[in-house]
Amino acid sequence: MAESEHHDHDHHHEELGFWRKYVFSTDHKVIGIQYAVTGMLFLFFGFCLMMLMRWQLAFPGEPVPLLGKLFPRGLPGGVMLPEFYNELGAMHGTIMVFMGIVPLAVGGFGNFVLPLQIGAPDMAFPRLNMMSYQSFLIGGLIMFGSFFLPEGAAQSGWTSYPPLADIAPSGQTAWLIGMVFLITSSLLGAINFLVTTIQLRADGLSFFRLPFFCWAQFVTSFLLLLAFPPLEAAAFMQLMDRVAGTSFFLPSGLVVSGQALEVSGGGSPILWQHLFWFLAHPEVYVLILPAFGIVAEIIANNTRKPLWGYKSMVYSLIVLGFLSFVVWAHHMFLTGMGTTMSAFFQTTTMMISIPSVIILTALILSLWGGSIRFTTPMLFALGFLPMFGIGGLTGLPLGLTAPDIHLHDTYYVIGHFHYVVAPGTIFALFAGIYYWYPKVTGRHMSEFWGKVHFWPSFVLMNLIFFPMLIQGMAGMSRRMYDGGATYAHNEGVLYLNKVISFAAWGLALAQIPFILNLFLSLRKPKTASANPWRATTIEWAAPSPPGHGNFTRPVAAYRGPYEYSVPGESEDFTPQFEPAKAPVAAH
C-alpha cells in the first residue's frame, strides 16, 4: 500500500542535504543514475565471476594464478573446487540478468529517459521509485553477501531447479530471499513506469507519437508486472520446502547419496520449471525490448530520417508482449511433457519470431538511403543489429522440438542466448550510455576512445560466442566443471575453450577505454548543449543536465517523434517540442 504514501506532504528545506539528494533521493534522474551505476558494478562483478570460470574451463585443475590467497574457501591452493565453480556459474547468470542488465536497461535508462521523453516533471510515484531502488539494492547485497556464507552462494544454476535446489546448501536460501527483494523492486518500478506513461504524457503526446523507446519500456513494464509474481510464488514455495520441510517440489521416494530423503513427498519438480520459465521467458523480452528501444532512437537520430515502419514496430512490440507469455515451455521440451504440449509451444515459439523479425527488419531498412553519421552510439547500435540477428536466428532450432533434442543443454544454447544478451543487449546499453551521457552530465564522452572501445569489443564478443555454437553442435554439454574434457566426443572442440577464455580476458581489457572514458569525461567542462545530437524527441528540450522538475518551460508535442529531414524545413530535424512555424496539415 505504499503507493498512497507518496501523498504525504513534504515540506522540503531550502536545499536538500547530501543524504536526501544522493542516497534517498526521489528524483527520477538521481534514481536512474543510482540504478545505472549499481547495475554496471554488478555487470562488472558478474563478468569477473565468468573470467574466473574461464580459467577452469581453459586449464582444468591447474591452480589459478595469484587468486588462491583471495578465495581460500573456493580455491584452496589456487585449484578451483567443483562446488565453487557451480557457485560462480549460478551467480554469474543471476547477477547478469537480475542485477545487471535489467537494472541498467529498465531501472537506469527507463528511469532517467522515460519521464524526460514524455515531457513529465518526474515519475508518477517518486517515493515508490526510491523504494524500488532501495529494494533492489537490498536484494543485490543479499545475493552478493551470500558468497561469504560458510557454505557459499547458491550453486544450483540461475534456474534453481529442484530437487537439487531444495537440498542445496544455505546459499540457496539467500538466493530465494534476495529474489523476493528483486521481484518487489521490479514490481514497484513497473507500476511506476506504466502509470507515468499513461498519465504524465505532455499535451499533444498521444500514444502513437511516443518515441519507440517509451513503447519498449511500456511493454517491458507489463511483462515485469505480470510475469514476475508467479516466480515469487514459486520462490515462496521453494523457501517453504527448504525452511518448513514441505514437499512442493520434492517427489516421493527421493534418494540422496544412497539415503531416502525424509520428506512427505508428492511434490513435482516440473512444477518449479513451469513457474520459473513462466517468468523467465518473458524475462528474455525484458532484456531485449529496452535494447530495441535504445537502438531505434539512435538509428533514427544518426540516419537523419524517420524510423521505417514505426507503427508496425509498435504493433510488433505489443504482439511480442502477449506471445511471450505462451512460449515458456519451449525450455522444457526434454522433460517428457508430451507431444501435444510440445507441438503447442513449438508453434507459439515460431510465431513469436515473426514480430522480432519485423522489428529487426524495420531497423535495418531504416538505414536505407540515410546519411549515416558513424558516431560511437551509432556504431554500437549498428553492431547490435547483426549480433541480435545471429542470436535470434540461432534460437529457431532450439524452438523446434527435433533439433532441440540434440542441442538442449549444450554450449550451443549458451552461444545463442549470449549473442542476444551480450553483443546484443549490452551493445545497445553501451550505445545508450554514449548517446544520453551529454544529457545526464552536460559533458561529452570522447568519440575517439569510444571507437577504441567498440572495435575490439565487437571482434572479441564474436570470438567468445561463435566458438560456443560450434562446441555445442559437437555435443559439448554446459555446466561441465572440466570444460567437457571427460567426454571423448568433445575432443575435437576442446581447443576452443582456450580461444574463448583468452578472448574473454581480452574483452575485459577492451572495457578499460570505456571505464576511463566514462569517469574521466566527468572532469571535462560542461559544454554539451541541450540538444547536442540534433535530435527530435522531448528529452532534448530539457537543459543538459536537467534540473529539478526537468523542464525550464512547459513542453508539448506538436508532431510525431522522428521528423528528420522534412522536405521544406531549414534544418534536417524538426523537434517534437517545437511549435510549427507555419500552419501545417494535421497528422
Place this chain on the structure above:
Amino acid sequence: MATPTVVPIDKIIPHTVKPREDTGLNNVKIGIWLFLASEVMLFGGLFASYILLRVGADRWPRGEEYLSIPWATANTLILIASSVTMVMAWASCIRKDFGKYRLYMGLTVLGGLGFMIIKYIEYTSKFHHGYFPSTNTFLAVYFTLTGLHALHVLSGMIVNLYFWGPGAKMWHTEHERFTNRVETAGLFWHFVDLVWIFLFPILYLL
C-alpha cells in the same frame, strides 16, 4: 542542479488527485489496479500449483479431514462484512461525515483483527494436533496459501489503521485526496476479501 529553492515534487506532478481528462483516472487509481493485476498473477501462480499438485496426487484429503469448516465460515462472514464497512467508510468520506467514517473504518480494522484471531486459533489447533506444513502436501498448500493471505490481511489492517488514526489528519486539509486514499485502500481490502472467497472453497469445501 543549483536551484536555490526546491519545489516539493508532489506539487508539480499532475493528476495525483484530479483525474486526467483523456484517461478519466488519477494516478493512484491506475497504480492500485496494476498492483492488483500483479497480485492476481501471484495468487494465480499459487492456485495453479495447487491444481497441478492435486491432480498429480495419489490421494488428496478432503478439507474437513484436517480443517474446521465452522471457523472458516465465520471468517468468511467476518471478511465480507468488513468489506461492506469499508465501502461505508468510503461513502462517509464522500458524505463528509467524520464520525461515521471513524466508526466504519474502525469496524473494518476490527473485522480484520477478528479474522486474524480465528486464523490464529485454527493454526494453533493444527500445530496442537501435530499437523505441520511438512506433514503432507495438502497441509503445505493450506499453510502457504492461507499464510500469504494472512500477511495480506495484516498489511491491509496496518494501512486501514493508519487512515483511521494519524492518517486521518488529511481529512481536514485535503479532503478529496484523503477520499481517494480510502478508496484505494478499499480496493486492496476487497481484493484480499476476494482471495479468501476463493481459498475457502478450494481448501475447506472441495
